[in-house]
Amino acid sequence: MNTLILKKIMTNRISQREIALEVGVSLGKINKEVSILKKNGYINEKNSITKKGKDLLESNHPRRAIILAAGYGMRMVPINTEEPKGLLEVNGEPLIERIIKQLYNVGIKEIYIVVGFMKEHYEYLIDKFDVKFIINSHYETYKNMYSLFLARDYLINSYIIPCDIWFKENPFSNVEGESYYLFSKEQVINSKWKVQPRGGVKKSSKELGDRMVGLAFINRRDGKLIKDLLNKVNQSPNLFHNFWEKILEQNKKFILKGKLISSDNFKEINSYEELRDLDFNSSHLQSDSIKIIENILKTDLNGISNIKVLKKGMTNRSFFFEHNDDKYIMRIPGKGTDELINRHDEFETYEAIKDLGWTENILYLNPNNGYKLSKFIKNAKNCNPNDLQQVAKCMDLLRKFHSSNIKVNHCFNLYKQINFYEDLRNGQSAYRDYKTIKKRVFKLRPFIERNVKKKALCHIDANPDNFIFSKNHLYLIDWEYAGMQDPDIDIAMFAIYAMYDQQKIDKLIQFYYHNQCDSLTKQKIYAYIAACGLLWSNWCEYKQSLGLDFGAYSIAQYRYAKEYSKKVLNYLGE
Known part of the structure; x- marks a missing residue:
């Protein structure tokens, strides 16, 4: 005071x-x-x-500032595929530049920016404002608690600032007293804190609390305290999956004073629509994907609403949106996708199957860059691989498709793709016995090729998530990997995606063959399970080299390669 x-x-x-x-x-x-x-x-x-x-x-003069700018900003789709959110422009000025200028205006020039996602885009700030970088290499895994941990040595007499916030008036000062955390007077559901008249912060007795803005000032005493708390978090790294504000609650109390700001004096930009509402003319609103949507649907920015990022896919980044009374999905190819998928082959496949009544409704597909706009299937749910009735219907659809006599000019060469993904990962496998297992899998190739009865257009990526039930209709979507192949490969693919054991695999085979599958064909499907397991294991290792991790799925695929190659070779007496 x-x-x-x-x-x-x-x-x-x-x-x-x-x-x-x-x-x-x-x-x-x-x-x-x-x-x-x-x-x-x-x-x-x-x-x-x-x-x-x-x-x-x-x-009590603030000496420095820490700007947190490492994260994806996943809610910023589709913008975050082209620019990190700290560089989004409002009235022609990047958010982070406005923050830096406001700090400069009160004499604060010692500025640390914690960067991670698209860090190279921020590099110019070093020359323009003499800022210092702290690199967060774990931005994909942890939330901003880890970013603040990396900057813990600079907490004393420092502002902590999120990069995605726009202040109408300068919130910083050349003199501060007690440490504080900034709240807005706006009442929101996702806050449990309420700022009291004299600055204390207590848990709200209602479901609503004061909105947490993200900005804080930390004086000398509290800087030491928060640094100690961050060092304790480092002893239990799972806590880095939280936002940094988590450490401000100690013994069920908020350890900093609260300071209130009017909701009219700032805007936190967490989504495309929030940026649009603040600055309709922002250059970042016109991303490539938005231009496609505007052209195909004959609309403008105001006609696009309820944009949401979809669950992060293994290959692509996609977002959902609404236009008028309809819903759509825009696919944006993910990191490293160009190496994995031939978009011209994909385009040929969609042209070949476009008259089928059980694929997604494609409104736009670019064979050069993979951008795809499709209509959202209403009342949709993915196949549950543990629901045998649903699985039986999926196998009947596959069988029907394989009998449709649709042809394309490209094939899916399984063993060539195994080598291709192996080359892409550019280094030794993480599995110590990889060379032995690969040799075993390749030993199955002559057996497979001798017993191929026919070639048909196959989905290749026939996993349960790509079978969509909608009321009384069943769809098969996402044909990126499709090509001419032995239909039995799709059975194997479904099995390994579902991570079935042998009993469930045998049941799946009989669903497809209506209980008429002979022993030789079953062993061939086992051989496909081994080969496809190695294929996707290499695929996972390549993706991991790009910083993406698929957890139990990756090890499961390698286990299929190892166990089922052994089963088939034993059957063949080799």
Whole structure:
């Protein structure tokens, strides 16, 4: 309180009554504090600040700032596929540049930016503003608690600032008193905190709390405390999956004072629509995907609503949106996709199957870059691989498709693709016995090729998630990998995606063959399971080299290669 009153006296030269109204406490409280300041020599009898008072203010002068800019900003689709959210422009000015300029205006020039996703895009700030970078290499795995941990040595007398916020007026000052966390007066569901009249922060007794803005000032005492808390988090790294504000709750109490800002004075930009509402003319609203949507649907920015990122796919990044009363999905090819998929082959496949009544409705597909716009299937649910009735229907659809006599000019060469993915990963496999298992899988090739009865257009990526039930209709979607092959490969693919054991695999085979599958064909499907397991194991290792991890799925695929190659070779007496 003392430094706050001193600041008001020095900067505004306002009366004690005016200070009381502005601070939100009684006049009597201000008069008492002023008396203490006079007694201690911080102000004189004329209520002017003394040299001692100025020294006190100087000791509470913010020295530096930490800007958190490492994350994906997944809710910013489709913009985050082209630019990190800290560089989104509002009124022609990148968000992070506005923050830096506001810091400069109060004399703060020691600025640390924690970067990760698209970090190269921020590089120019080093020359333009003399900022310093802290690199977060785990931005895909952890939330911003880890970013703050990396910057823990710079917490004392520092502002902590999210990169995706726009302040109408400068929120920073050359003098601060106590540490604080900034809240908005807007009441929201996802906050449990309420700022009290004198700055204390308590848990709200209602379902709504004051909106947490993300900005904080940390003085010397609290800087040491928060650094210690972050070091404790480092001993249990799973806690890095939380936002940094999590450590502000200790023993069920909020350890910093709260400061309120009007919701009219700032905008947190977490989504495409929030940016659009703040600055309709922002250059970042016109991404390639949005231009496609506008052209195909004959609409403009106002006609696109409810944009949501879909579950992060293994190959692509996609987002959902609404236009009028219809729903759509826009696919944007993911990291490394160009190496994995021939988009011209995909285009040929979709042209060949476009008259079938059980594929997704494609409105736009670019064979050069893989952008795809399709209509959302309403009332949709993915096949549940543990629901045998659903699985039986999926196998009947596959059988029907394989009998449709649809042909394309490209094939899916299984063993060639195994080598291709192996080359892409550019290094030794993480599996110690990889060479032995690969040799075993390749030993199955002559057996497979001798027993191929026919070639047909196969889906290749026939996993349960790509079978969609909608009311009384069943769809098979996402034909990126499709090509001419032995239909039995699709049975094998379904089995390994579902991570079936042998009993379930045998049941699946009989669903497809209506209980008429002979022993030789079953062994051939086992051989496909081994080969396809090795294929997707190599695929996973390549993706992991790009920073993507698929958990249990990747090990399961390698186990299929190892176990089922052994089963078939034993059957063949080799």
